[in-house]
Amino acid sequence: MIETLQTLNYEPFILSFKLAAVTTLILFILSIPLAWWLSQTSSKTKPFFEAITALPIVLPPSVLGFYILVALSQNSPIGVFFEDMFGVKLIFNFTGLVVASCFYSLPFMVQPLQGGFESINKNMLEASYCAGKSKFETILKVALPNMKPALLTALIVTFAHTVGEFGVVLMVGGSIPGETKVASVAIYEMVEIMDYSSAHIYSGLMVLLSFIVLLSVYIFNAKHTKRIGIR
Amino acid sequence: MIHLDIDKKLHGSNGEMSLEIQLDIQEGEFIALSGKSGSGKTTLLRILAGLEDSSGIIKVSNDFWQNGKTKISTQKRKIGFVFQDYALFENMSVLENLLYVNNDKELALKLLEMTEISELKERLPNKLSGGQKQRVSLCRAMMNKPKLLLMDEPLSALDPSMRTKLQSEILKLHKEFKTTTIMVSHDPSEIYRLASRVLVLSQGKIVNDGTPKDVLLKTSGSAKFAFEGELLDIVKVDVINVAIVSIGQQLVEVVVSDSELENLKIGDVISVSTKAFSPIIKSLG
Numbered sequence: 001m002i003e004t005l006q007t008l009n010y011e012p013f014i015l016s017f018k019l020a021a022v023t024t025l026i027l028f029i030l031s032i033p034l035a036w037w038l039s040q041t042s043s044k045t046k047p048f049f050e051a052i053t054a055l056p057i058v059l060p061p062s063v064l065g066f067y068i069l070v071a072l073s074q075n076s077p078i079g080v081f082f083e084d085m086f087g088v089k090l091i092f093n094f095t096g097l098v099v100a101s102c103f104y105s106l107p108f109m110v111q112p113l114q115g116g117f118e119s120i121n122k123n124m125l126e127a128s129y130c131a132g133k134s135k136f137e138t139i140l141k142v143a144l145p146n147m148k149p150a151l152l153t154a155l156i157v158t159f160a161h162t163v164g165e166f167g168v169v170l171m172v173g174g175s176i177p178g179e180t181k182v183a184s185v186a187i188y189e190m191v192e193i194m195d196y197s198s199a200h201i202y203s204g205l206m207v208l209l210s211f212i213v214l215l216s217v218y219i220f221n222a223k224h225t226k227r228i229g230i231r
Numbered sequence: 232m233i234h235l236d237i238d239k240k241l242h243g244s245n246g247e248m249s250l251e252i253q254l255d256i257q258e259g260e261f262i263a264l265s266g267k268s269g270s271g272k273t274t275l276l277r278i279l280a281g282l283e284d285s286s287g288i289i290k291v292s293n294d295f296w297q298n299g300k301t302k303i304s305t306q307k308r309k310i311g312f313v314f315q316d317y318a319l320f321e322n323m324s325v326l327e328n329l330l331y332v333n334n335d336k337e338l339a340l341k342l343l344e345m346t347e348i349s350e351l352k353e354r355l356p357n358k359l360s361g362g363q364k365q366r367v368s369l370c371r372a373m374m375n376k377p378k379l380l381l382m383d384e385p386l387s388a389l390d391p392s393m394r395t396k397l398q399s400e401i402l403k404l405h406k407e408f409k410t411t412t413i414m415v416s417h418d419p420s421e422i423y424r425l426a427s428r429v430l431v432l433s434q435g436k437i438v439n440d441g442t443p444k445d446v447l448l449k450t451s452g453s454a455k456f457a458f459e460g461e462l463l464d465i466v467k468v469d470v471i472n473v474a475i476v477s478i479g480q481q482l483v484e485v486v487v488s489d490s491e492l493e494n495l496k497i498g499d500v501i502s503v504s505t506k507a508f509s510p511i512i513k514s515l516g
Contacts, residue, residue: 123318
């Protein structure tokens with residue numbers, strides 16, 4: 001057992017967490033303006049954007065993966081553009097995985113952030129505008145610090161959800177060791193070649209890590225709720 | 232010094248109405264804005280703050296805050312706004328709330344000193360009472376030395392004794408900084424103590440404009456002593472009728488004749504007045 005653990009290839013795990021970290025960071029930066037806009041707007045187009053944002057929750061990952069594959073392949077305009085301009089291929093490599101993950105995990109970042117922004121007392125934001133502060137500064141110094149539970153939920157759930165990706169990753173990335181072979185794909189392959197002991201260890205580790213992450217979120221949120229006495 | 236000529240369509244609880252306000256305000260005036268809920272008071276404040284759109288002109292000194300559809304942003308108007316629910320920045324201490332607006336520690340400490348909350352400066356807002364929060368909110372609004380201070384029922388969530396205390400602090404700040412102020416208020420004693428001018432709004436229009444004395448004193452004709460109240464009950468005692476009337480926070484009994492009774496029904500808003508005799512005033516303090 002100990003021996004197996006020592007000789008185990010941890011590369012897929014490292015790749016999974018690297019992918020999750022990069023995706024979470026990119027999505028965080030992209031989602032704040034979108035979530036803010038959704039929370040503040042009274043535009044008639046809001047339901048349209050909300051529906052688009054939520055699509056990855058309901059779509060089968062294979063559908064999403066298929067469209068991303070089509071859109072980013074070397075035969076598509078986007079694929080050609082990136083290949084010509086930056087010399088980057090967008091599929092069957094790590095970059096492609098990041099792009100696909102950003103689409104796949106978008107709702108898990110946007111929805112908690114939007115909920116957080118909506119929970120903030122509008123007068124508090126307006127008080128900041130009256131004080132001469134820009135929207136950017138208001139978001140940074142007033143809105144975000146007052147929605148820490150929502151912020152943490154958004155970050156952690158996006159991270160965890162990206163770690164747990166399978167279908168999209170398989171379709172867009174394939175299974176190139178060290179490049180696109182993340183933990184979930186590795187487990188799938190182990191089961192296929194009937195290497196059950198490795199599959200057990202990988203799966204067990206996934207369960208353990210995911211549980212620890214979620215547990216710490218809930219503990220933090222419970223403490224935070226008690227401390228500030230709201231919600 | 233402030234010239235206002237605006238209109239805006241509102242969808243109030245009584246259907247569509249239009250807010251049409253023409254108004255000139257002198258520098259340093261303290262204006263109380265009164266009127267039933269839904270008459271457009273808060274909307275007027277929000278238009279002045281640039282938080283809501285309207286069409287027309289808002290001119291302050293020689294600057295146009297709004298000219299037709301073009302308007303300058305809330306951020307550039309230099310206003311102070313005091314909200315009914317305080318709206319303090321929950322993540323910042325009392326002092327940080329003030330310094331966020333304007334990093335002028337000297338002014339912040341002076342304001343906290345004036346409102347007697349210096350010792351609370353390190354506390355977070357959720358550790359303050361309602362009265363303390365509203366003082367912080369008032370100080371915060373004064374931090375950017377506003378050209379115009381707007382207060383939306385600032386004291387209505389507080390108990391009467393706290394209100395009186397805060398009224399004197401508002402007055403103190405107004406005397407010190409001479410800020411042109413518009414305050415929404417329903418409380419006649421508050422208006423009388425603080426304001427130099429009262430505007431009464433009804434259905435989006437100014438229906439009364441004058442000194443608090445002219446607008447608020449309800450006596451008319453030869454009556455010397457008159458109160459407005461609500462008729463709660465009429466009780467027949469032996470041969471006379473006693474009306475139970477709620478005036479302010481108190482219940483009083485008034486004897487009514489049979490002929491007077493015919494025009495009264497329970498729930499009416501009535502006026503109780505005396506003509507021939509001078510009422511006796513005695514201190515209870």
